[in-house]
Amino acid sequence: MTVYIAMFGKFLRYLDGKPLRAVSPGDIVRFLDGGEAEKGEGNTKPLSLIRVRYLRLLERVYAHIAMEPNPATIATVELFNSASTGRDKSKVALTLEQQALFIRNLPLASPYKGHGSFEGWKKRRDRAMQAIMLGAGLKVSEVVGLYIENIGEIDINGSVPISISPASVDGNGTNHRTQLRPFAVDIVMDWVMERKQMGLATKLLFPASLTDLKPLNKATVYRQVTATFERAGIETTHSGGRTLRNSFAFRELQKENASVELVGQFLGLKKQASAQKYLFLVEKEKRLKRTA
Numbered sequence: 001m002t003v004y005i006a007m008f009g010k011f012l013r014y015l016d017g018k019p020l021r022a023v024s025p026g027d028i029v030r031f032l033d034g035g036e037a038e039k040g041e042g043n044t045k046p047l048s049l050i051r052v053r054y055l056r057l058l059e060r061v062y063a064h065i066a067m068e069p070n071p072a073t074i075a076t077v078e079l080f081n082s083a084s085t086g087r088d089k090s091k092v093a094l095t096l097e098q099q100a101l102f103i104r105n106l107p108l109a110s111p112y113k114g115h116g117s118f119e120g121w122k123k124r125r126d127r128a129m130q131a132i133m134l135g136a137g138l139k140v141s142e143v144v145g146l147y148i149e150n151i152g153e154i155d156i157n158g159s160v161p162i163s164i165s166p167a168s169v170d171g172n173g174t175n176h177r178t179q180l181r182p183f184a185v186d187i188v189m190d191w192v193m194e195r196k197q198m199g200l201a202t203k204l205l206f207p208a209s210l211t212d213l214k215p216l217n218k219a220t221v222y223r224q225v226t227a228t229f230e231r232a233g234i235e236t237t238h239s240g241g242r243t244l245r246n247s248f249a250f251r252e253l254q255k256e257n258a259s260v261e262l263v264g265q266f267l268g269l270k271k272q273a274s275a276q277k278y279l280f281l282v283e284k285e286k287r288l289k290r291t292a
Contacts (some may be wrong), residue, residue, distance in 0.1 A: 032075075093245050127187055128192075131187040225244065249275075260279065
């Protein structure tokens with residue numbers, strides 16, 4: 001106990017009078033990255049035992065004072081995912097400007113000519129498929145298993161509810177609902193209308209072909225998304241469906257009165273702690289703006 005009291009005292013001295021409730025995940029990361037936690041300890045490894053102990057200690061402190069989201073939880077995720085740890089790189093998300101650029105560079109498609117016409121249908125499918133991934137935060141496994149009936153009607157806010165069930169993701173998901181946001185609604189709903197008129201044997205929203213009843217191959221989706229990143233000139237360390245999903249979460253958390261719990265529900269996450277991991281994307285954006 002004496003050791004933890006000393007550790008907490010060192011953190012309070014670092015804060016220099018800043019209230020505990022005003023501490024951000026970035027403050028904790030800077031405390032640990034700056035070596036303050038390990039002065040005199042002879043250990044400066046990125047995720048030394050001392051740093052791990054600090055993260056656990058601070059996570060418990062913030063849980064005790066019921067501060068949500070827990071800044072120590074978010075700091076833990078960022079430190080474990082940072083390049084300095086030698087582990088996987090941090091979650092990648094597109095800025096709002098890059099998201100708009102991505103939408104502008106979706107596959108070009110000829111206009112739908114009406115019932116009975118299939119000319120250019122694959123391009124329109126691909127446009128809608130990528131728009132729904134960015135606009136609603138769907139995983140690739142979710143989007144390839146969507147059925148027409150999973151798409152609701154436009155609500156008074158201009159969004160469209162989308163229902164996901166375990167059946168659509170090979171039993172590996174959870175029943176949840178997300179929202180397709182207005183910027184992507186026209187592209188997706190135009191395709192939904194066309195898809196209903198196609199008269200195919202399958203009810204898959206994004207069929208692989210006019211005759212194949214199987215869903216699209218996930219590798220095909222990845223190639224399509226990567227091609228859009230290239231057309232848009234967006235350079236990221238990751239350019240697949242996961243980045244579009246991260247970008248949805250980042251966009252939702254940027255909103256006024258954003259709810260971590262609600263974003264977690266949209267993403268179909270079982271634990272709120274999993275949704276909190278996306279908060280470091282917002283913190284990272286704030287730091288970039290402060291240093292710009």
